[in-house]
Amino acid sequence: xxxxxxxxxxxxxxxxxxxxxxxxxxxxxxxxxxxxxxxxxxxxxxxxxxxxxxxxxxxxxxxxxxxxxxxxxxxxxxxxxxxxxxxxxxxxxxxxxxxxxxxxxxxxxxxxxxxxxxxxxxxxxxxxxxxxxxxxxxxxxxxxxxxxxxxxxxxxxxxxxxxxxxxxxxxxxxxxxxxxxxxxxxxxxxxxxxxxxxxxxxxxxxxxxxxxxxxxxxxxxxxxxxxxxxxxxxxxxxxxxxxxxxxxxxxxxxxxxxxxxxxxxxxxxxxxxxxxxxxxxxxxxxxxxxxxxxxxxxxxxxxxxxxxxxxxxxxxxxxxxxxxxxxxxxxxxxxxxxxxxxxxxxxxxx
Amino acid sequence: xxxxxxxxxxxxxxxxxxxxxxxxxxxxxxxxxxxxxxxxxxxxxxxxxxxxxxxxxxxxxxxxxxxxxxxxxxxxxxxxxxxxxxxxxxxxxxxxxxxxxxxxxxxxxxxxxxxxxxxxxxxxxxxxxxxxxxxxxxxxxxxxxxxxxxxxxxxxxxxxxxxxxxxxxxxxxxxxxxxxxxxxxxxxxxxxxxxxxxxxxxxxxxxxxxxxxxxxxxxxxxxxxxxxxxxxxxxxxxxxxxxxxxxxxxxxxxxxxxxxxxxxxxxxxxxxxxxxxxxxxxxxxxxxxxxxxxxxxxxxxxxxxxxxxxxxxxxxxxxxxxxxxxxxxxxxxxxxxxxxxxxxxxxxxxxxxxxxxxxxxxxxxxxxxx
Numbered sequence: 001x002x003x004x005x006x007x008x009x010x011x012x013x014x015x016x017x018x019x020x021x022x023x024x025x026x027x028x029x030x031x032x033x034x035x036x037x038x039x040x041x042x043x044x045x046x047x048x049x050x051x052x053x054x055x056x057x058x059x060x061x062x063x064x065x066x067x068x069x070x071x072x073x074x075x076x077x078x079x080x081x082x083x084x085x086x087x088x089x090x091x092x093x094x095x096x097x098x099x100x101x102x103x104x105x106x107x108x109x110x111x112x113x114x115x116x117x118x119x120x121x122x123x124x125x126x127x128x129x130x131x132x133x134x135x136x137x138x139x140x141x142x143x144x145x146x147x148x149x150x151x152x153x154x155x156x157x158x159x160x161x162x163x164x165x166x167x168x169x170x171x172x173x174x175x176x177x178x179x180x181x182x183x184x185x186x187x188x189x190x191x192x193x194x195x196x197x198x199x200x201x202x203x204x205x206x207x208x209x210x211x212x213x214x215x216x217x218x219x220x221x222x223x224x225x226x227x228x229x230x231x232x233x234x235x236x237x238x239x240x241x242x243x244x245x246x247x248x249x250x251x252x253x254x255x256x257x258x259x260x261x262x263x264x265x266x267x268x269x270x271x272x273x274x275x276x277x278x279x280x281x282x283x284x285x286x287x288x289x290x291x292x293x294x295x296x297x298x299x300x301x302x303x304x305x306x307x308x309x310x311x312x313x314x315x316x317x318x319x320x321x322x323x324x325x326x327x328x329x330x331x332x333x334x335x336x337x338x339x340x341x342x343x344x345x346x347x348x349x350x
Numbered sequence: 351x352x353x354x355x356x357x358x359x360x361x362x363x364x365x366x367x368x369x370x371x372x373x374x375x376x377x378x379x380x381x382x383x384x385x386x387x388x389x390x391x392x393x394x395x396x397x398x399x400x401x402x403x404x405x406x407x408x409x410x411x412x413x414x415x416x417x418x419x420x421x422x423x424x425x426x427x428x429x430x431x432x433x434x435x436x437x438x439x440x441x442x443x444x445x446x447x448x449x450x451x452x453x454x455x456x457x458x459x460x461x462x463x464x465x466x467x468x469x470x471x472x473x474x475x476x477x478x479x480x481x482x483x484x485x486x487x488x489x490x491x492x493x494x495x496x497x498x499x500x501x502x503x504x505x506x507x508x509x510x511x512x513x514x515x516x517x518x519x520x521x522x523x524x525x526x527x528x529x530x531x532x533x534x535x536x537x538x539x540x541x542x543x544x545x546x547x548x549x550x551x552x553x554x555x556x557x558x559x560x561x562x563x564x565x566x567x568x569x570x571x572x573x574x575x576x577x578x579x580x581x582x583x584x585x586x587x588x589x590x591x592x593x594x595x596x597x598x599x600x601x602x603x604x605x606x607x608x609x610x611x612x613x614x615x616x617x618x619x620x621x622x623x624x625x626x627x628x629x630x631x632x633x634x635x636x637x638x639x640x641x642x643x644x645x646x647x648x649x650x651x652x653x654x655x656x657x658x659x660x661x662x663x664x665x666x667x668x669x670x671x672x673x674x675x676x677x678x679x680x681x682x683x684x685x686x687x688x689x690x691x692x693x694x695x696x697x698x699x700x701x702x703x704x705x706x707x708x709x710x711x712x713x714x715x716x717x718x719x720x
Binding site: 077079140148149150152153154156158160161163164165168169279282283286287289290324325326327328330331334338339342343 | 468612644653664
């Protein structure tokens with residue numbers, strides 16, 4: 001049997017199956033999802049809208065964290081396994097700073113937090129982790145460039161150490177909540193299908209879009225961004241053209257780490273910070289960039305969107321009694337992407 | 351410095367001595383050492399050996415091996431328990447269940463391997479890490495097959511060859527024999543045509559593809575074989591522990607397995623059991639330490655040890671031995687050169703930067719062909 005002759009029909013067949021699955025899923029959600037929590041979308045458009053927004057806002061947070069991960073890999077080919085630890089540490093630092101500013105010792109009620117008391121902790125957390133990232137990059141990752149596996153192992157070791165240190169020094173790793181500024185603590189009337197939605201959660205989406213916009217501006221409209229994109233494409237050539245590639249790497253790692261920590265502050269405001277979330281957010285970042293492709297801003301956005309939507313819809317629109325299988329759908333998404341684009345939707349080969 | 355043949359003789363002598371020691375284990379060591387430290391060394395070593403087999407000879411560092419072992423363990427637990435309040439409670443014949451558990455794991459391994467087979471090096475590591483954590487979340491959330499906090503009350507079923515009842519020595523010898531068989535099987539596979547082709551795929555996928563080998567298929571089959579070894583470890587674990595819960599295969603466990611493999615030496619299969627022993631010994635005797643100045647616990651210690659090993663001797667303990675005896679070391683990370691996939695065109699960047707000393711590698715190919 002000639003394997004080559006089998007390949008083209010198999011490819012077409014596989015593509016058919018994939019599109020068929022996606023179409024089936026959309027039709028199910030819209031029209032046929034009878035024994036689920038909410039019922040099909042035509043019967044309950046309000047909850048459909050809310051689920052959609054849940055997915056989009058989660059995608060916003062995913063994008064913030066995963067874009068940093070993608071940037072670090074795209075630029076330096078370093079898989080920063082400590083990215084989740086940066087998220088965790090950043091979240092706890094933001095919490096501690098907010099506690100210092102508002103002085104209560106436990107979860108601060110929203111009414112007592114003004115905008116500065118949220119923004120400052122978030123930015124300070126981002127700055128401290130940026131500094132930590134710089135130190136780590138200079139001490140551990142600068143001298144062994146090209147040895148990707150070794151660098152991945154180093155960052156794994158660092159993530160173990162950081163995670164343990166967090167438990168030792170930050171409230172034993174118990175769950176804490178950062179508080180959004182008080183004025184976000186209300187529902188917004190969306191004027192669509194009578195849906196109302198939390199302003200704070202919409203803030204997640206807004207922050208994600210702003211971060212995306214800023215990253216885009218930086219990467220595509222500044223000189224430094226241009227150099228970084230050149231470094232992502234071909235680091236040796238860029239260096240040969242006289243660019244101080246070590247400086248570019250350092251900046252890339254610093255920005256990536258800062259994004260992780262900022263994501264920690266944002267995520268900590270939304271769902272709390274607890275030890276164990278470093279593994280969770282490393283997984284989230286991995287999934288987003290595997291789907292979207294490494295080193296691509298658009299890929300991070302696409303991956304975050306797909307993962308966020310699948311995550312949100314699978315929790316709600318599976319038949320009752322099977323909702324615990326939601327995680328399987330995440331895997332199906334991953335499998336679909338890997339089967340057709342082993343390097344992610346927008347990833348480049350090599 | 352020794353000649354390679356002298357080194358081989360020395361290794362064989364040491365191995366024989368060690369085997370004699372563990373064969374007489376229950377007579378020499380305390381019960382605690384036998385049933386806790388050594389049995390665990392054998393079974394974790396098997397899982398680590400599957401990781402090292404894939405990394406050293408397949409060029410694929412897989413972080414999904416612990417999760418594969420977990421699949422086998424949960425499958426076995428579900429099939430064997432009868433009157434428990436958790437899990438599927440199928441109550442099937444224990445030996446049939448073992449075979450089925452192993453088969454299920456192999457099928458899952460082949461499936462995962464097929465999906466990941468077109469990625470190499472760091473991409474592969476990321477994908478398998480994702481697999482590992484997804485499997486953990488699967489068992490954490492799908493409580494039908496995992497019980498609410500695990501399946502317990504699983505009877506030991508070590509073969510009836512070494513005395514009766516639930517004597518821990520039976521499990522000790524079973525684990526020891528399985529470990530030896532796994533090691534011999536790995537050595538055997540490496541000398542088959544499949545094994546040589548696999549090593550070729552590790553070294554140069556593009557060339558192997560142009561020679562007509564199906565690179566993805568070799569990687570998939572290798573991953574399936576790794577899943578088989580891991581499933582053995584999972585079955586032994588369930589027999590040893592009497593229960594299994596999702597926390598047994600969490601991210602910590604995945605990283606622990608990687609630490610074992612790196613400590614022992616990613617380049618040599620013998621390193622699996624060496625690393626497992628070192629890890630479990632440290633685990634035992636450093637448990638309640640508190641780190642001076644920094645604070646933190648045992649995990650900080652093991653993290654620093656891991657970091658030190660990766661920085662100083664990436665080939666682990668076996669690498670130190672190799673360097674002491676012959677002054678030359680086998681590369682642990684030699685398999686991760688680009689080109690990333692068999693289908694990629696650009697070959698020029700293939701040889702930069704990776705660990706030196708990969709003896710059989712030729713200098714970069716000229717563009718116009720030779």
